[in-house]
Amino acid sequence: MSESGAPESVELFRAEVARFSAAEIAPGAQAWDDAERFPRELFGKLGSLGWLGVGLPEKLGGSGGGAVERAVLIEELARASAGVALGIYVHSALATAAIATIGSAELRERYVPRLVSGELTGAWAYAEPDSGADVTRVRLRAAQEGDSFALTGTKLYITNGTFADVLVVVARTGGEPGSLGGISVLVVDGDAAGLERRPMSKLGMRASELGELHFDGCVVPRRNLVGDLGSGFRQCLPVLSQGRVFGGALALGLGGAALSEAARHVAVREQFGGPLSRQQAVRFTIADMAARLRAARALVYDAARRLDAGLDYDTDASIAKLFASETGTWLAERALHLHGAQGFMADGIAQRCYRDCKILEYGEGVNELQREMIYKAVANGFRP
Numbered sequence: 270m271s272e273s274g275a276p277e278s279v280e281l282f283r284a285e286v287a288r289f290s291a292a293e294i295a296p297g298a299q300a301w302d303d304a305e306r307f308p309r310e311l312f313g314k315l316g317s318l319g320w321l322g323v324g325l326p327e328k329l330g331g332s333g334g335g336a337v338e339r340a341v342l343i344e345e346l347a348r349a350s351a352g353v354a355l356g357i358y359v360h361s362a363l364a365t366a367a368i369a370t371i372g373s374a375e376l377r378e379r380y381v382p383r384l385v386s387g388e389l390t391g392a393w394a395y396a397e398p399d400s401g402a403d404v405t406r407v408r409l410r411a412a413q414e415g416d417s418f419a420l421t422g423t424k425l426y427i428t429n430g431t432f433a434d435v436l437v438v439v440a441r442t443g444g445e446p447g448s449l450g451g452i453s454v455l456v457v458d459g460d461a462a463g464l465e466r467r468p469m470s471k472l473g474m475r476a477s478e479l480g481e482l483h484f485d486g487c488v489v490p491r492r493n494l495v496g497d498l499g500s501g502f503r504q505c506l507p508v509l510s511q512g513r514v515f516g517g518a519l520a521l522g523l524g525g526a527a528l529s530e531a532a533r534h535v536a537v538r539e540q541f542g543g544p545l546s547r548q549q550a551v552r553f554t555i556a557d558m559a560a561r562l563r564a565a566r567a568l569v570y571d572a573a574r575r576l577d578a579g580l581d582y583d584t585d586a587s588i589a590k591l592f593a594s595e596t597g598t599w600l601a602e603r604a605l606h607l608h609g610a611q612g613f614m615a616d617g618i619a620q621r622c623y624r625d626c627k628i629l630e631y632g633e634g635v636n637e638l639q640r641e642m643i644y645k646a647v648a649n650g651f652r653p
């Protein structure tokens with residue numbers, strides 16, 4: 270065990286990712302944000318280090334390690350750029366994880382090694398114009414035609430959607446909007462005929478890319494079905510539950526960056542004859558930021574450890590995601606506040622954290638739904 274309570278190997282891994290992020294991500298973070306461009310070369314770099322397969326068992330084509338290691342990776346990437354961490358998270362923990370854990374042996378063989386090496390890039394395409402928090406409202410139609418499906422409809426807000434080679438698409442093969450039954454999952458190759466993509470511009474997470482996808486009779490072979498016909502989405506729910514832990518880890522990285530930047534700034538900015546950090550109110554704000562971040566970290570890694578130990582972790586994941594995302598937003602806002610006008614300028618870390626944080630409150634299941642799930646668990650005897 271290291272001083273932090275995590276196994277030594279985890280802390281060594283954290284230090285390695287932190288070094289990589291400082292050298293390879295932090296220097297480009299603002300330029301990628303300005304250009305709204307994900308640095309695609311990172312897929313190859315992270316793939317060659319084996320990091321795109323972290324958290325995925327070796328028998329499924331991953332590099333081993335568990336949820337704790339994947340959370341460490343995402344947290345440390347997010348300290349340098351939350352947008353970069355988001356793109357990597359979606360590629361690994363959603364798209365690759367869905368194919369690896371639910372897909373057939375043939376799908377796994379065809380895609381997982383190339384996704385893990387970074388040769389291919391992945392996206393998870395669930396959201397639609399009428400299907401956001403309510404997952405039963407999926408309308409994108411996958412009509413069976415012989416040994417294929419023809420996809421027709423629209424996906425919105427798809428991270429990596431502008432460039433991904435492999436789109437893991439949630440589609441309706443039966444049933445009606447309003448029910449989970451009949452929702453399937455299909456792998457669509459990025460160059461499939463009948464697929465058109467448009468970039469979407471956004472407030473934050475601008476170092477990631479967001480796409481609008483239009484499917485117009487896009488033909489997908491039946492062998493690309495992930496899981497069973499009509500219940501693939503239900504089978505993917507454990508992957509999405511795990512995603513709440515990693516969404517929490519992303520918020521930790523973002524919050525950590527906001528805190529470091531605020532602490533650095535108040536130590537050097539002078540007003541009233543000395544650094545801002547001489548003011549007790551400023552010192553107390555930094556202390557409160559540290560305390561909340563520490564609490565969020567305990568929740569996120571506790572949920573990750575439960576997941577790795579095979580214990581029930583669902584409510585813990587909801588609590589961790591809820592608390593860490595709202596803590597991230599609060600830390601980012603406080604960091605911006607402590608920067609005064611300097612923070613309001615368009616090129617600092619504080620303003621980027623402030624723009625990046627908000628999505629974490631409604632990505633991976635809106636926080637109101639997390640509160641509903643936590644309430645139900647408490648009503649059923651869950652003891653926090």
Ligand SMILES: Cc1cc2nc3c(=O)[nH]c(=O)nc-3n(C[C@H](O)[C@H](O)[C@H](O)COP(=O)(O)OP(=O)(O)OC[C@H]3O[C@@H](n4cnc5c(N)ncnc54)[C@H](O)[C@@H]3O)c2cc1C
Nearest residue numbers: 359393394395396401402403426427428474628631635637
């Ligand atoms: C930067 C970014 C990246 C994204 N990446 C992806 C991606 O890779 N793949 C993908 O599929 N999607 C992605 N999304 C979309 C994401 O899945 C949706 O934002 C999410 O599903 C919520 O849907 P919505 O935004 O349409 O919100 P809505 O469903 O319209 O909800 C809006 C608000 O209503 C309130 N609300 C909703 N339901 C309830 C309820 N039951 N009780 C109380 N209040 C409620 C909440 O305050 C919520 O924030 C991304 C979005 C962004 C902005």
